[in-house]
Amino acid sequence: YSKHHLNYWALRGVPTAPGALPILGHMHKFISKKYPRWLYADEVYRSLGDSTVCGFYEMMKPTLMIADPELVKAVLIKDFDYFVDRRIFNFTSDKDEILNEMLTQASGTHWKGIRSVLSPSFTSGRMKGMYPLVEQKADALLDYIHRELKTKTSIKLKKCFGLYTLEVISSCAFGMDTNSLRDGHSTFNTQVENIFKTSTIRMIKIIFFLCFPKLSNVLKMSFTQPEVFFFRDVIIETIKQREAGEKRGDFLDLMMESRDHQSDPTSKTSKYPLKMSTIVAESILFILAGYDTTANTISFVAFLLAQHQSHQQRLRQELREIAVDGTISYQDLMEAKYLDACISETLRLYPVAHFTERQCTKPYTVPGTKVVLTEKSVIGIPIWSLHHDPRYWSDPETFSPDRFLPPNKDQIKSGTYLPFGLGPRNCIGMRFALMEAKLVLAKILLHYEMTCVPGKDSLTLSEVPGLMRPSEDLSLVFTPMTQE
């Protein structure tokens, strides 16, 4: 029976990734702790030759990886109608309502509705409005580094940038000051880090769910970690305070407005109505999606600049030209081309979200093939592999920000660079993440020179499910700049 299932792709003329085992399919490869998932996907990607697709089996469920920029654009943009959804889990335990309501999980018209309410929070006008708030946190980070250097010779990147992004997102999403940077730790920080930890019991539960989804649902197994309830309580408390008090114009206010429109029958504006559980879910999602990804990206940029001193100096020069008394305006920061190029190139080399997926909503013929995907088929897009493919990037392992400066930038083949995904369901927080990263890197570079700790100049990586991280102990030496 299992052998028959593992023939699904061969019968359709699609090459299959090597190493499928009866019953398990390729699952043992995906969950192997020895081998990060992006490297496994890359090994398969590179073995494909001219084929643009490759079949996998998650247990016995066939999934398809697409390995071609034109197909990537077809799925994510042109034929989006067929691929509105990501993989849908639909947990049945009441405890999992928050997980089911998160934008990343929502499907069809419900996803469109929530996204339409949240999108206005991320316009460039809104970003400009939040700039002073983020700047305060970047200044607090400089103070933190200054204090740390009194007793330490180097700064741990993940910790320092994790504290910063958590403060920023908590402040901008729902006006919460966590004081992480002042105290060097916070309950928020511990709780959010726990969510990213994968205990063996959790892994077993997830594997059980993937093997027996229907049985898991009948058993009403819950997948929500206790820390999520901590955040739920904090957010509900904040909402109560908001109901009694003034507005801040942050993400939470926008969502509450949408809920209030629903309860006001005289309202003429047609906003998608959000339930309380949806508002709580999106607030928690912003913390989860905005904390780790951005902190890791900033850490990667810092480390690459420490490894490549000439790029660091060139970038500092650009920043000095636009800084007035140590301050850079929103407009000037967003227009700083070399800063943008350094971050873009870092995200090419280290796309923290190294893989994304879509789920088919109706039968779809994969362009250029005879493969017809049925409803609910899952398609995987190997972001890391596209970013490291020598067919699209010369000398792909070299850090070369110039690729993202004109005129080179115009030569980048579309569909080969997607650190924030592509199309209508791309990363909603992209502008926010870039502003946050640019601002803090600019501040640091104007005040400190970053160099590698002697003997520790190679970048080591770690993995949490779905995300690439720098290893926990990645550190740099920060030397205060003497004014020239």
Ligand code: HEM
């Ligand atoms: C450097 C930082 C970040 C990176 C590299 C990143 C990357 C991504 C990627 C690759 C996706 C999937 C896109 C797709 O499937 O096409 C995604 C989705 C998402 N991201 Fe980000 N992200 C970052 C920061 C943020 C921030 C700061 C927030 C929130 C404030 C955020 C919120 C989200 C949400 C809510 C989704 C799901 C969107 C949807 O399903 O409609 N991300 N992100």
